[in-house]
Amino acid sequence: MENAGYLLAAFAIIWVIFFAYLLNLLNRQRRLKKEIDALKNTLKEKTG
């Protein structure tokens, strides 16, 4: 099991990077959808 630390570190780093990136994208998407809905409502109210 010599050097197992390098192997685990490699997988852990990559998984953390990509999982954090995916979570960040999903959160941003959710926030943007809310902003789009709010802006559409404002536009609707403004134009009647």
Next chain:
Amino acid sequence: MKRYILFWVSLVLMLASLFLVFVYVPTEKEMGIVQRIFYLMVPMGWLALLSFFIVFICSILYLARRRDSYDALAYSSAEVGIFATTGALIVGCLWAKPIWGVWWTWEPRLTATLVLWFIYFAYFAVRSFAGEEARGARYAAVIGIVGFVDLPIVALATTLWRGMHPGGVIFSGGLAPSMLLTLLVSLGAYTVLYVLLLVHRTSVRQDEAFINSLKARLG
């Protein structure tokens, strides 16, 4: 709906890849357990190249047709690509230390991958410095096309210069069937992950553009 399918396919393939890497594939005799990093390092390198290839194609299309959707796709692919290239460099260092005894060496493929990372960096830097959005997109597209020169160098580095990198073993038939299967499943898993990330990132980019257009209409 398609995104959920993509997510589940990606998850199943990732779990299959992990099973193959940590349970199924035999330990390589000379390098020992650390050789399994190979099944992560090759997919990271592949994603770095695939991402930039998409950047290259979309950059040509953007300059030819000036459609924002091509720029959004190129930008998104570049963002996923810089993560993959960073991952490839980190994993490369974690491979180099126990195998070669150093964290970094100016080996042809590692060096060409580092150059690719700088090209990705330049792709985003010109957008920041250009000021205007459309001008930044044009400059970035030029880098996306010119930077493509580095791709064949990264891909063929081990063949052209015979460095210490193990990449050449894949095409020379030096992999046992179980190792080849593990590598192919890992490549498939990370490619589906790339598509998933690309779809979500492009969607974010397009939503941001849509918000800007709504704000412009509101004044």
